[in-house]
Amino acid sequence: MGPSAKIFSGRGSKYLAEKIAKKFGEPLGIVKIQTFSDGEIGVEYEDSIRGKIVFLIQSTFAPSDNLMELLLMIDAAKRASAYKVIAVMPYYGYARQDRKDKPRVAIGSKLVANTLVAAGADRVVTMDLHAPQIQGYFDIPVDHLDSSAIFIPYIESLNLENLTFAAPDVGSANRIREIASYFESDMVICDKHRKRANEIASMVVIGEVKDRDIVLIDDICDTGGTLAKSAALMLEKGARSVRAFCTHPVLSGNAYENIENSVLDELVVCDTIPLKKDSKKIKVLSTDELFAVALRNAYENKSINSLFIRSRTRPTK
Numbered sequence: 001m002g003p004s005a006k007i008f009s010g011r012g013s014k015y016l017a018e019k020i021a022k023k024f025g026e027p028l029g030i031v032k033i034q035t036f037s038d039g040e041i042g043v044e045y046e047d048s049i050r051g052k053i054v055f056l057i058q059s060t061f062a063p064s065d066n067l068m069e070l071l072l073m074i075d076a077a078k079r080a081s082a083y084k085v086i087a088v089m090p091y092y093g094y095a096r097q098d099r100k101d102k103p104r105v106a107i108g109s110k111l112v113a114n115t116l117v118a119a120g121a122d123r124v125v126t127m128d129l130h131a132p133q134i135q136g137y138f139d140i141p142v143d144h145l146d147s148s149a150i151f152i153p154y155i156e157s158l159n160l161e162n163l164t165f166a167a168p169d170v171g172s173a174n175r176i177r178e179i180a181s182y183f184e185s186d187m188v189i190c191d192k193h194r195k196r197a198n199e200i201a202s203m204v205v206i207g208e209v210k211d212r213d214i215v216l217i218d219d220i221c222d223t224g225g226t227l228a229k230s231a232a233l234m235l236e237k238g239a240r241s242v243r244a245f246c247t248h249p250v251l252s253g254n255a256y257e258n259i260e261n262s263v264l265d266e267l268v269v270c271d272t273i274p275l276k277k278d279s280k281k282i283k284v285l286s287t288d289e290l291f292a293v294a295l296r297n298a299y300e301n302k303s304i305n306s307l308f309i310r311s312r313t314r315p316t317k
Contacts, residue, residue, distance in 0.1 A: 010058030
C-alpha cells in the first residue's frame with residue numbers, strides 16, 4: 001500500500017479547500033498558522049505527515065502574505081518528513097509579470113516558481129495561468145487545469161441563439177478559438193491599446209457582432225475596465241447581449257462599481273479568489289469538483305486528460 005494523503009489549507013483559501021477536501025473524501029488536516037505582532041507568520045502542523053503525500057491549498061492573491069504562508073507550509077512539511085508536497089494554487093499570483101517587456105523589470109512569475117521549488121514543492125497544481133508558458137519556468141511537474149470544463153456547461157445551459165465568442169485582446173485569441181470551435185461558433189477580437197497599466201487608451205473590435213449574443217472570455221478580471229469598455233463597444237456595434245466569463249476575480253480598485261455600471265448581462269467567475277462583496281451582476285461557479293478530481297488522479301498516478309474539454313471535430317464523410 002502506498003503513502004496516504006493529507007490535505008491542508010492556508011488561511012486565504014480555506015473556504016475553497018474545505019469543499020475540495022470534502023469532494024476528495026479526506027478531511028482537512030490541522031495546521032496552526034499565526035501572525036506574530038511584528039507581522040511574521042508561523043506555521044506548525046498538528047497532524048503527523050511523516051511519509052505522506054501532502055496537498056497544500058492556497059491561492060496567492062494579494063496581499064503577498066498568502067504566498068509567504070504557502071512557502072512556509074511547504075518548508076514545514078518537508079522538514080516534517082512528508083513523502084511529497086504538492087502546492088495547489090487555484091490562482092497563481094504574479095503571473096502577469098511573465099516576461100521582460102521593458103528594461104530593468106522583474107519577471108515575477110519566474111521568481112515565484114523559483115521560490116516554490118526552493119521551498120521544497122514536488123508538484124504544482126494550478127488553473128488558467130495568465131500565460132501557459134509559465135509552466136516552463138518550473139523544473140517540477142505542473143498540472144495546469146482549464147476553467148473551460150466549468151464554463152462550457154454553463155454556457156450551454158444559456159441556450160444563446162447567435163452565440164459568438166470574443167477575445168479581450170489578441171493574446172487570448174488561441175484560447176477563445178478553441179472554445180469557439182467546440183461550439184462551432186464565430187469569434188471576434190477586441191484589440192486594445194494601453195498608455196499605462198490598467199488604463200485603456202483605445203479599442204477596436206475585429207469581426208462581426210451585429211445581432212449576436214457575445215460571450216467575452218478572459219483569465220483575470222482586475223479593475224473591470226476592459227470588460228466594461230468591451231461590452232459597451234459591442235452593444236454600440238449592434239450586439240444583442242454581452243456577458244463575460246473570467247476565471248480569477250481579482251476585482252481591485254473600482255472593479256465592483258465598473259461591473260455594476262456596465263452593460264454586461266452578467267460576469268461569471270470561479271471561486272479561485274473570494275469575492276470581497278456580493279454583486280447582483282457577478283455569478284460564482286465553484287472549482288471544487290475539478291480540483292478534487294485532479295488531486296485524486298495525482299494521488300493515484302492517473303492521467304488528468306479527461307478534465308479537459310477539447311474542440312469538437314466534425315465527422316468526416
